[in-house]
Amino acid sequence: MTVHLDINREPLPAPTHTPFTPEGLEEALRAVGARRYHNLHPFHKLLHSGQLDRDQVRAWALNRYCYQSAIPRKDAALMGRCEDRELRREWLHRITDHDGYGEDSGGIERWLVLTDGLGLDRDYVMSKEGALPATKFAVEAYVRFVAEHTLLEAVASSLTELFAPGIHAERISGMLAHYDFINETVVAYFRRRLDQAPKDADFALDYVKANARTVDQQRAVLRALTFKTEVLWAQLDALYFAYVEPGWPAPGAWVPGVGLAAT
Ligand SMILES: O=C(O)c1cc(C(=O)O)c2c(n1)C(=O)C(=O)c1cc(C(=O)O)[nH]c1-2
Numbered sequence: 001m002t003v004h005l006d007i008n009r010e011p012l013p014a015p016t017h018t019p020f021t022p023e024g025l026e027e028a029l030r031a032v033g034a035r036r037y038h039n040l041h042p043f044h045k046l047l048h049s050g051q052l053d054r055d056q057v058r059a060w061a062l063n064r065y066c067y068q069s070a071i072p073r074k075d076a077a078l079m080g081r082c083e084d085r086e087l088r089r090e091w092l093h094r095i096t097d098h099d100g101y102g103e104d105s106g107g108i109e110r111w112l113v114l115t116d117g118l119g120l121d122r123d124y125v126m127s128k129e130g131a132l133p134a135t136k137f138a139v140e141a142y143v144r145f146v147a148e149h150t151l152l153e154a155v156a157s158s159l160t161e162l163f164a165p166g167i168h169a170e171r172i173s174g175m176l177a178h179y180d181f182i183n184e185t186v187v188a189y190f191r192r193r194l195d196q197a198p199k200d201a202d203f204a205l206d207y208v209k210a211n212a213r214t215v216d217q218q219r220a221v222l223r224a225l226t227f228k229t230e231v232l233w234a235q236l237d238a239l240y241f242a243y244v245e246p247g248w249p250a251p252g253a254w255v256p257g258v259g260l261a262a263t
Pocket residue numbers: 071107157158159160161163164167168193232
């Protein structure tokens with residue numbers, strides 16, 4: 001196996017007695033991504049460099065379905081507690097981006113096109129029956145975090161999206177180049193996110209920079225972003241353990257041969 005865990009473990013910048021300027025806060029938030037985003041995880045390196053087999057890619061896609069399908073619930077939880085009409089107006093489209101609206105079938109449907117392309121049965125994927133325990137726990141922790149923390153922290157927890165376009169671009173080119181079972185139809189989900197994610201992330205970043213003014217608020221938003229990187233990282237640790245090394249899927253979790261579409 002030719003992947004390494006190459007991580008800078010130096011302490012991250014945090015405000016001490018005086019708050020960061022908005023630009024300083026942005027820098028500190030970006031430093032969290034540079035050190036902790038899941039593009040650094042060995043499972044992603046294997047995925048993007050063509051070192052997984054089709055069953056391992058299936059395991060990734062069916063677990064990631066849990067995350068995708070929870071995003072609109074997470075965004076509805078945020079909106080459900082938001083008194084600020086302007087913020088709700090800005091946030092609303094995140095739900096329809098995933099659930100679809102009118103002619104657009106939405107991101108969850110595009111994710112299911114991906115799992116179709118991998119030969120998985122839709123009902124099985126949507127049942128989440130084969131998802132790993134850690135996937136389910138991590139995803140639900142994100143939904144709960146957004147429902148229970150301050151609105152500012154809830155917005156900040158979405159800021160991993162600042163770093164998503166890089167990983168989506170890497171995934172599109174890497175998967176198309178390396179896997180004969182991946183084609184343009186299957187990667188349509190990621191192509192669409194290349195447009196959607198930067199707009200969402202820019203708005204959330206401006207909101208956080210404008211509203212996290214005190215040391216406590218700034219610490220809280222940095223913690224929220226860190227928490228979110230952990231939600232993402234934990235899912236890949238679980239995938240690696242179950243489907244790469246040592247290769248121990250939990251009881252009830254998907255194993256090769258299960259949940260395939262009838263041909
Ligand atoms: O493929 C990825 O690595 C990745 C990461 C993230 C993220 O950083 O949370 C999101 C997505 N994809 C994504 O597709 C998506 O719709 C999304 C929404 C959110 C969010 O927190 O609101 N993150 C992400």
